[in-house]
Amino acid sequence: MDLFKKYPVSISNTLSGKKEKFEPLNPPFVGMYSCGPTVYSEVHLGNLRTFTAFDVVFRYLTHIGYKVRYVRNITDAGHLTNDAGEGVDRIEERARLEQLEPMEIVQKYTIGFHEVCRIFNILPPTIEPTATGHIVEQIEMVKKIIENGYAYEVNGSVYFDVNKFSEKHKYGELSGRNIEELMDGSRALNRQDEKRNPIDFAIWKGVPPNHIQRWPSPWGEGIPGWHLECSAMGTKYLGKQFDIHGGGMDLKFPHHECEIAQSVGAYGIAPVRYWMHSNMLTVNGEKMSKSKGNSFLPHELFTGSHPLLTKAYAPMAVRFFMLQSHYSSTLDFSNDALNAAEKGYRKLMNALDALKELNHPKTTAINESLKNDLDRLVDECYLSMSDDFNTAKTLAVLFEMSARINDFKSGNQDLGAIDSNTFTHFKNTYINFIQEVLGLREDNAQDEQLLNGLIQMLIDIRKKARTDKNFALSDEIRDDLKAMGVQLKDGKDGTIDYEIE
RNA sequence: GGUCUCGUGGCCGAGUGGCUAGGCAGAGCUCUGCAAAAGCUCCUACAGCGGUUCGAAUCCGCUCGAGACCUCCA
Incomplete structure (x- = not known):
């Protein structure tokens, strides 16, 4: 039986505001889209969250047997910072600043983004389309919206007519807004404004002659509107309606709201069945963002060079830190929290190493309650993840499992007291959840071999010293290693393990 | 100003009507040549006030506090 049938997934759908049972349109296939970065500068930790x-959503759905097509875009076409045609195009701005062609900027930061993803063990999506690679699709979509009467052209730009749209459809459903309030909230149009209504938004924007990024269109040379790419590419690769659309909370309005309007305006159907929004990473209670100047860059974290950091943190400790909270809650970023996460992460990984070394011996007398306990833990891993991808709850279960693992390792608990099927199931679940579902891995894998050899050598020397009762020497080796951050651990049976701090 | 969210033990963070979250820190015990690790035990909270209920951290109301969106942002 497929795991997704045994452990049905529920998702907090931000469209309905309720937790709903997840039922894909065409199981076992799942179409999922999430908004990727605009590649005009380095991604920060908030983005990474x-x-x-x-x-993790992608990983888990895949793990339980769904065939997931996961589309995450790269926004490499510049967009004006507001729809009124004022403001700046960040990619263009950056290009002038660095005296580069916009596509050089885009290339540079796309590579940087991929590098950071690799470091944080964020899997590549199954399709990673770029906005500039889908200008044709976007133009076609604009045409359809015009045909359907929901957009109008002014001076080479095309605007979505929100009022017209709302005569037949709902606008503001996702973000819980109504048009009247939005009108009140927006400033009045000035004389130069091309829009009929302040809440209309550009789906194609004509650009002045000095603008470098530009594409030909039926309305003249210009750039696509900044909400349009996701609609066009989502439709192209996932269909007019697909299962999951994700993104940060701050994209809910206007970005995702406009996506819905465009898709409905073009195809007459709601594009997404389950909207998911992840919450913000905060620093001292405030949203981390570039504009607030409180963002952390990945390399500042690894080197500990940020003024608010007391030391360097490994990428996997940070990943663990993020998984310790639910994606829909804000998460506060601090040294103390990171320190705690680092230790918790190590504990989990130590148990993982121990578990990999464990093999099931001959079964002796079966301990029913132990067997039931292990089965329950396995079950709870799945139930927790299926409950709206609750990684925090899942980690709590994994910690319980690690205690059982250490019992087996130390001999506190006899492995023979359970049958080998139970053990294999337990073992596979722990390994799979940590590595595949949560995507946690050992850091520093490259240097490990060399280091391992060196330390092993010292361990052997120390073993001899202890056999000779030369404790002065054995302690010296242990203490000197400790000073360099290598902690030796003497086992009951004479084996010596170590841990790098 | 409008809309909305949140306020959990020393810290971080799950939990949305009754049953122990978990991690980190702290205390103790076991194991151990010592140390570390590990296991076990303890520290048992829900902003304040009122209400609903047999029973509320969880539902409702008010108060206080924090934050987000309404302009680009994951």
Whole structure:
């Protein structure tokens, strides 16, 4: 039986505001889209939280047997910072600043983004389309919206007519807004404004002659509107209606709201069945963002070079830190929290190493209650993840499992007291959840071999010293290693393990 | 100003009507040549006030506090 049938997934659908049973349109296939980065500068940790959240969704759905097509875009076409045609195009701005062609900027930061994803063990999506690679699709979509009467052209730009749209459809359903309030909230149009209504938004924007990024269109040279790419590419690769659309909370309005309007305006059907929004990473209670100047860059984390950090943190400790909270809650970023996460992460990984070394011996007398306990833990891993991808709850279960693992390792508990099927199931679940579902892995894998050899050598010397009762020497070796951050651990049976701090 | 969210033990964070979250820190015990690790035990909270209920951290109301969106942002 497929795991997704045994452990049905529920998702907090931000469209309905309720937790709903997840039923894909065409099981076992799942279509999932999440908004990727605009590649005009380095991604920061806040961005990474969202990518990590949907990485785990992708991983888990895949793990339980769904065939997931996961589309995450790269926004490499510049967009004006507001729809009135004022403001700046960030990619264009950056290009002028660095004296580069916009596509050089885009290339540079796309590569940087991929590098960071690799470091944080964020899997590549199954399709990673770019906005500039889908100008044709976007133009076609604009045409359809015009044909359907929901957009109008002014001076080479095309605007979505929100008022017209709302005569037949709902606008603001996702973000819980109504048009009247939005009108009140927006400033009045000035004389130069091309829009009929302040809440209309550009789906194609004509650009002045000095603008570098530009594409020909039926309305003249210009750039696509900034909400349009997701609609066009989502439709192209996932269909007019697909299962899951994710993104950060701050994209809910206007970005996702506009996506819905465009898709309905073009195809007459709601594009997404389950909307998921991940919450913000905060610093001292405030949203981490570039504009607030409180963002952390990945390399500042690895090197500990940020003024608010007391030390460097490994990427996997940070990933673990993010998984310790639910994606829909805000998560506060601090040294103390990171320190705690680092230790918790190590504990989990130590148990993982121990478990990999464990093999089931001959079964002796079966301990029923132990067997039931292990089966329950396996079950709870799945139930927790199926409950709206509750990674925090899942980690709590994994910690319980690690205690059982350490019992087996130390001999506190006899492995023979359970049958080998139970053990294999337990073992596979622990390994799979940590590595595949949560995407946690050992850091520093490259240097490990060399280091392992060196330390092993010292361990052998120390073993001899202890056999000779030369404790002065054995302690010296242990203490000197400790000073360098290598902690030796003497086992009951004379084996010596170590841990790098 | 409008809309909305949140306020959990020393810290971080799950939990949305009754049953122990978990991690980190702290205390103790076991194991151990010592140390570390590990296991076990303890520290048992839900912003304040009122209400609903047999029973509320969980539902309702008010108060206080924090934050988000309404402009680009994951």
